[in-house]
Amino acid sequence: MTKFTGKGVYGAVAVGKISVFKRQDIQVKRIRIEDTQAEIARFEAAKEKTISQLKDIYDMALKEVGEANAQIFEIHMMMVEDDDYNAAIAEMINGQKVNAEYAVAVIADNFAEMFSSMDDSYMQARATDVRDISNRIIACMSEQKDNNSFSDEKVIICADDLAPSETVSLDKEKVLAFVTAHGSSNSHTAILARNMNIPAIIGVGDEFLSQINDGDMAVADGFSGELIVNPDEELLSEYRQKQLDESEKKALLQKLKGKENVTLDGRRIDIYANIGSVDNIGAVLLNDAGGIGLFRSEFLYLENSDYPTEDMQFMAYRKVLESMPAKKVIIRTLDIGADKQADYFRLDKEENPALGLRAIRLCLSRPEIFRTQLRALYRASVYGRLGIMFPMITSVSELEKVLALCRQVKSELDSENIEYSENIELGIMIETPAAAIISDKLAPMVDFFSVGTNDLTQYTLACDRQNPQVEPFCDTHHEAILRLIEISAANAHKHGIWIGICGELAADTSLTETFLRIGIDELSVSPSFVLRLRDNVRKINLSE
Ligand code: PEP
Numbered sequence: 001m002t003k004f005t006g007k008g009v010y011g012a013v014a015v016g017k018i019s020v021f022k023r024q025d026i027q028v029k030r031i032r033i034e035d036t037q038a039e040i041a042r043f044e045a046a047k048e049k050t051i052s053q054l055k056d057i058y059d060m061a062l063k064e065v066g067e068a069n070a071q072i073f074e075i076h077m078m079m080v081e082d083d084d085y086n087a088a089i090a091e092m093i094n095g096q097k098v099n100a101e102y103a104v105a106v107i108a109d110n111f112a113e114m115f116s117s118m119d120d121s122y123m124q125a126r127a128t129d130v131r132d133i134s135n136r137i138i139a140c141m142s143e144q145k146d147n148n149s150f151s152d153e154k155v156i157i158c159a160d161d162l163a164p165s166e167t168v169s170l171d172k173e174k175v176l177a178f179v180t181a182h183g184s185s186n187s188h189t190a191i192l193a194r195n196m197n198i199p200a201i202i203g204v205g206d207e208f209l210s211q212i213n214d215g216d217m218a219v220a221d222g223f224s225g226e227l228i229v230n231p232d233e234e235l236l237s238e239y240r241q242k243q244l245d246e247s248e249k250k251a252l253l254q255k256l257k258g259k260e261n262v263t264l265d266g267r268r269i270d271i272y273a274n275i276g277s278v279d280n281i282g283a284v285l286l287n288d289a290g291g292i293g294l295f296r297s298e299f300l301y302l303e304n305s306d307y308p309t310e311d312m313q314f315m316a317y318r319k320v321l322e323s324m325p326a327k328k329v330i331i332r333t334l335d336i337g338a339d340k341q342a343d344y345f346r347l348d349k350e351e352n353p354a355l356g357l358r359a360i361r362l363c364l365s366r367p368e369i370f371r372t373q374l375r376a377l378y379r380a381s382v383y384g385r386l387g388i389m390f391p392m393i394t395s396v397s398e399l400e401k402v403l404a405l406c407r408q409v410k411s412e413l414d415s416e417n418i419e420y421s422e423n424i425e426l427g428i429m430i431e432t433p434a435a436a437i438i439s440d441k442l443a444p445m446v447d448f449f450s451v452g453t454n455d456l457t458q459y460t461l462a463c464d465r466q467n468p469q470v471e472p473f474c475d476t477h478h479e480a481i482l483r484l485i486e487i488s489a490a491n492a493h494k495h496g497i498w499i500g501i502c503g504e505l506a507a508d509t510s511l512t513e514t515f516l517r518i519g520i521d522e523l524s525v526s527p528s529f530v531l532r533l534r535d536n537v538r539k540i541n542l543s544e
């Protein structure tokens, strides 16, 4: 029995045989060519075939992982057609009289190195893409076949790394999990895995591939990030039992669909879902969430290489609202900075980024960015029941500035004869101790509060949420945090507004009863937690 540890990027367990991913082994030789025109024609034909393959992959990705994630293959198609890339290959074939495969391989290396040496991390990531498309063109010329034909048995795919096109091309029906030596949790491949609901472990390290074989029995634990190869019978049956328990639990929970979130003594609570992308709507609907309590809009910015335009944002917000007819959708305005960085914002490096220019502070410092987002939100508001929520509020004057900007956007839209809803709820996140303490002053200014316990914990206990070393000091049940929530709830109700919790603590079922007793009206959790929480609420009796 051998154990390898990486990082789990999708929590689920798989038990099955290993299949080592065999990348097409393309041996490119330099061959002298006399008829360069015929060679260029061969390259053009391979390019056409590549584009057609990429179109198929794009369609497959669109179905499997949604538009935002499928976009990478549109970028690949654009790269295949790129003038500079094509001119450089043709020039090499003509000038050096070499075969097309060799020219593509050399130019791909040059482009990849150029991308890797750029400062911008988005451009650096394009190095993998240019290699990916070039290998595909070479494979088309060499007529190489896919040598990853799996048997009918489902397998755990193990690879050094997987390019996005390879991940999405894997036959999902035959893949139990995948494990890679390299990769980061924000790579496109990890994002695709999460959205495909495939248990995945990344960054296991180079040595693991030399120690495993096709057909080895293994357990891939996406929760702990462990790959256990050739587990003993005891461990194997433990994991099989774990899988059975998980699927039984899931099946039982499905029976709660359509049921109310009501305690035994009749107290009702809203259970909403947290999302980071339009593509997560499927999971929200599947798990019967009553609404969306937190749409982390910054992911729209993080997925792009430049500021998303007003129209781009409008389309995304409209889609979410239309997918949730008659249900509340709370979109949080841009919360970038600290751990969420996009190069094109060109933010200065900060000593203490969590205490720095993030979220609402950034929006107030760069009102043009904020204004674009607010315009998109107001325009989308006619397509559903929109709530707009502002992160990282610490003072009344900050909130006054935010609300003034909202009024300004409304009068701009009025003068342009653009429609917006008059029933948008405006709310703030309670995620700083300051906001909780002055919640009596903030409550009359808004329609709701939503407690961001992830940041509220970090700022109350002075524990950097990014630093694993301080985790032992970070008691999420600390009395100080519960008291701050209680103060905020009392002030919310005193002023007739509702209060929810959208941080991770909302899913902590050991606190659900406490939250209900404090008077929390809404809990917003990951879609897969909605039914578990409903189950918990329905077993609570507040009259005891
Ligand atoms: C929070 O801080 O609890 C929260 C929900 O926001 P985020 O995790 O995105 O900072």
Ligand code: MG
Residues within 6 Å of the ligand: 391, 431, 452, 454, 455
């Ligand atoms: Mg937060």
